[in-house]
Amino acid sequence: MRASLVLALLLASASLAAGAEPRPAAWFDYLHVEANEGDSSGGHVAIRFGDQVFHFQHHAGGLLRLARDDARHFLHVYTRLRNRTVHVQRVAVDADVLARLRARFGARLLADDERFATLAALEAERDLLATAAGGGTPHVTVRGGAFFDEGVPDAEPLRPDVAARAMYGVDGDALARRAGEITDALAHLRIEATTASGPAHDADLQTTAYTQKLGELLEAELALRVLRTASALAPRTLRDEPLAALALTGAERGALARHAERLATRAGALATSQRPDFGSVLLLTLARRAALERSLARGHLIVLDAYPPDAQRVEGDALRAEEDHLPLLLAAAEGELAAARRALVRAPEDEARLTALEAAVNRYLELHGAVAARRPLRLARGTLLPVGSAERAVLQPLGDTTSAGVAAERAARAAGDYRAELRDAIGYDLLTRNCVSEVFHEITAALSETDGTRDGSPRDTPEACAGSTHALGGCVDPAARLRFIPFVSAAAVADEYRVAATLEVPSYRSSRLDEMYAAENDLLVLLRESNVVTSSLYRVRDDDSAFLFFSDDTPLLRPLLGTVNLAVGLGASAAGLVTLPADGGALLRRGTRGALFSLPELAFVAIRKGSFAYAPPAPALTEPLPASSAATGPS
Amino acid sequence: MKTHRSARALGALALVLVTGCSFSTSSKSSSDSISDSSTSSSDSSTSSSPADEKKSDAAAALYREDVRNLTVAQLHDGGDLAAFQRKLAAVARQHGVSDWEAASATWLAIGEALRTASASAAQRDSLSHALAGDDRVKLGEIARGYDGTRA
Numbered sequence: 001m002r003a004s005l006v007l008a009l010l011l012a013s014a015s016l017a018a019g020a021e022p023r024p025a026a027w028f029d030y031l032h033v034e035a036n037e038g039d040s041s042g043g044h045v046a047i048r049f050g051d052q053v054f055h056f057q058h059h060a061g062g063l064l065r066l067a068r069d070d071a072r073h074f075l076h077v078y079t080r081l082r083n084r085t086v087h088v089q090r091v092a093v094d095a096d097v098l099a100r101l102r103a104r105f106g107a108r109l110l111a112d113d114e115r116f117a118t119l120a121a122l123e124a125e126r127d128l129l130a131t132a133a134g135g136g137t138p139h140v141t142v143r144g145g146a147f148f149d150e151g152v153p154d155a156e157p158l159r160p161d162v163a164a165r166a167m168y169g170v171d172g173d174a175l176a177r178r179a180g181e182i183t184d185a186l187a188h189l190r191i192e193a194t195t196a197s198g199p200a201h202d203a204d205l206q207t208t209a210y211t212q213k214l215g216e217l218l219e220a221e222l223a224l225r226v227l228r229t230a231s232a233l234a235p236r237t238l239r240d241e242p243l244a245a246l247a248l249t250g251a252e253r254g255a256l257a258r259h260a261e262r263l264a265t266r267a268g269a270l271a272t273s274q275r276p277d278f279g280s281v282l283l284l285t286l287a288r289r290a291a292l293e294r295s296l297a298r299g300h301l302i303v304l305d306a307y308p309p310d311a312q313r314v315e316g317d318a319l320r321a322e323e324d325h326l327p328l329l330l331a332a333a334e335g336e337l338a339a340a341r342r343a344l345v346r347a348p349e350d351e352a353r354l355t356a357l358e359a360a361v362n363r364y365l366e367l368h369g370a371v372a373a374r375r376p377l378r379l380a381r382g383t384l385l386p387v388g389s390a391e392r393a394v395l396q397p398l399g400d401t402t403s404a405g406v407a408a409e410r411a412a413r414a415a416g417d418y419r420a421e422l423r424d425a426i427g428y429d430l431l432t433r434n435c436v437s438e439v440f441h442e443i444t445a446a447l448s449e450t451d452g453t454r455d456g457s458p459r460d461t462p463e464a465c466a467g468s469t470h471a472l473g474g475c476v477d478p479a480a481r482l483r484f485i486p487f488v489s490a491a492a493v494a495d496e497y498r499v500a501a502t503l504e505v506p507s508y509r510s511s512r513l514d515e516m517y518a519a520e521n522d523l524l525v526l527l528r529e530s531n532v533v534t535s536s537l538y539r540v541r542d543d544d545s546a547f548l549f550f551s552d553d554t555p556l557l558r559p560l561l562g563t564v565n566l567a568v569g570l571g572a573s574a575a576g577l578v579t580l581p582a583d584g585g586a587l588l589r590r591g592t593r594g595a596l597f598s599l600p601e602l603a604f605v606a607i608r609k610g611s612f613a614y615a616p617p618a619p620a621l622t623e624p625l626p627a628s629s630a631a632t633g634p635s
Numbered sequence: 636m637k638t639h640r641s642a643r644a645l646g647a648l649a650l651v652l653v654t655g656c657s658f659s660t661s662s663k664s665s666s667d668s669i670s671d672s673s674t675s676s677s678d679s680s681t682s683s684s685p686a687d688e689k690k691s692d693a694a695a696a697l698y699r700e701d702v703r704n705l706t707v708a709q710l711h712d713g714g715d716l717a718a719f720q721r722k723l724a725a726v727a728r729q730h731g732v733s734d735w736e737a738a739s740a741t742w743l744a745i746g747e748a749l750r751t752a753s754a755s756a757a758q759r760d761s762l763s764h765a766l767a768g769d770d771r772v773k774l775g776e777i778a779r780g781y782d783g784t785r786a
Binding site: 051052077081102103106107109110111113114117262266269270273275276277280281284285312314322325329332333339342343346347350351352353355356359363366367377379380381383384385613614615 | 669670671672673684686687688690691693694695697698700701704705707708717720721722724725726728729730731732733734736737738
């Protein structure tokens with residue numbers, strides 16, 4: 001009897017387990033972003049691995065470049081600010097396939113970064129040599145060149161009686177030898193022919209740019225001089241505001257002191273390092289140490305200014321237009337600052353955490369200044385690492401004017417040739433090479449069972465597709481059946497790949513409307529939120545076209561609403577012609593776009609959805625995704 | 636003929652509207668950028684230490700992944716040491732690290748790359764000493780990365 005009961009229980013457990021949804025061993029997500037006016041008006045696609053999203057962006061100059069973004073940030077930008085619903089399809093794979101895909105996209109990211117860095121280096125070289133050839137004084141960027149005031153006694157000397165050598169434990173003879181090597185290298189540096197060798201699509205390129213070498217040598221020379229003379233930190237390079245919110249705790253004092261000691265040790269090692277860019281790193285290390293010492297002396301956080309010199313500034317009317325959102329952004333920045341401070345205390349020797357703290361203080365002070373004192377607000381996305389760049393005149397002899405002229409021509413040809421190579425390799429094409437096609441080409445190449453496809457060729461041949469079919473259940477050829485169009489590609493993924501789960505991340509407006517419908521009278525919400533005049537949710541923005549009615553949530557009325565929107569767009573265009581001399585064509589552009597995006601509405605197609613300057617952060621995707629539909633695609 | 640041309644134009648317009656990729660961030664409006672640029676890339680609304688550590692660990696793992704990918708490419712494609720060090724520096728800067736030599740994650744990732752790329756003993760020795768010299772700590776980190784062990 002007991003044995004029968006145990007067996008029955010075992011069988012019951014087994015059947016329960018068999019009925020439970022199987023979880024994929026590994027997965028990636030294919031993201032389809034719906035259309036809206038603005039960039040990617042026809043929609044966009046991306047591929048997600050864990051907390052990172054990869055997607056292709058179209059850069060000025062007609063080049064396509066892979067970008068990587070934090071998944072939550074990607075969703076925030078597209079679903080909240082750009083007000084687009086994102087459709088997620090989770091494709092089940094095994095761990096090896098996932099590793100290959102992720103490595104492929106990671107490699108493509110690095111390759112594209114290198115291509116663009118090479119292009120920038122060649123064009124900088126071209127411009128510098130053109131200036132020299134024309135008889136002007138060329139300038140070169142010296143990273144870290146703005147951190148120190150050479151020869152200016154610091155008003156508050158930190159270590160007035162301690163020589164640099166004792167302070168950083170650097171052997172004086174080694175330092176002198178290194179300085180001599182740098183001086184010698186600078187004296188012998190001459191213009192060479194600049195070439196970028198190798199086909200662009202291999203991304204195996206090494207520039208021998210004169211500009212790059214000169215910059216590194218000037219950075220090294222300056223760094224060693226600052227070390228030897230204990231130059232003062234330039235006050236303008238610091239973010240120093242004695243706010244109560246930045247007062248140091250006891251634990252933070254300890255962490256900053258440990259970090260300052262670590263930087264002192266590293267400065268000594270960097271001074272004799274053989275890495276080509278040691279100069280800029282040494283300058284940053286010395287500047288950071290000085291800032292930390294100042295923090296400890298004054299009892300509040302003082303950091304280097306981490307914004308790039310060309311950071312966008314928002315001021316005047318543009319800043320006033322955002323004044324409702326700034327306190328919300330300041331609150332978010334306070335949260336980030338608190339997190340960065342906690343993280344640094346836990347691991348004070350981790351440079352990445354010091355960088356995160358610097359960035360958090362910088363962003364907090366920018367927003368605090370904008371809110372409290374209406375100071376212009378500087379903007380910069382992503383990681384903020386202080387660079388402290390300064391432009392320095394190139395006084396070294398480059399050669400005579402004739403040589404400079406010949407070199408300038410060569411550099412111009414090299415830059416032009418390289419750009420042309422890039423256009424061949426990664427040039428954007430509406431039909432054959434776009435943000436959709438490249439995702440599938442990379443997937444196919446990663447999983448190809450044939451050799452020689454590191455650069456993605458041969459493309460989409462049956463042999464190359466065999467790997468994708470085996471690993472994912474199918475192969476998507478973006479050139480076939482209009483699958484280069486974002487929404488068509490999403491359908492292709494559903495048809496071809498082993499999709500284990502799907503999820504829709506609603507746009508900000510649609511999610512807020514759902515909340516309103518649940519809480520208020522439906523008709524009231526419908527009428528109030530249907531247009532830009534009475535909507536409690538949407539505020540007219542200069543970045544959006546001129547329109548009156550939202551048509552994306554009222555399909556049956558779309559042609560009627562589109563007709564009204566078309567009239568509004570045409571009216572705004574006409575008014576824009578009148579205001580053209582005053583506003584530079586801003587209203588004319590809004591009106592023209594308004595009319596253009598109203599045309600699809602006449603055919604029941606809604607592209608325009610409006611956008612938002614601010615929205616609360618998007619909720620994280622729940623993991624694992626709910627299996628809202630049965631697995632689709634070939635088994 | 637006129638109808639045909641109009642149809643082609645409308646078709647082209649439709650294609651432009653329904654396709655297209657996201658333009659690079661340099662072309663974004665100031666309003667988009669204020670909200671997008673005034674915080675770091677990920678949300679920090681949580682106030683717990685475990686959440687902070689998870690975020691830091693994820694960032695460190697991403698850095699190692701990039702260094703690994705770069706080193707694998709270097710082993711595959713070759714190229715001179717100075718160029719590789721410059722690329723390493725560029726990758727490190729994107730992760731908020733200026734002094735990549737001081738970060739143990741760098742050396743672990745290089746070791747991991749040597750294993751991933753199935754580097755020969757000669758390749759391992761050559762790259763390890765070229766980058767780390769005779770620094771025992773760094774060479775030890777590379778070995779640990781290669782063996783798949785952590786400190």
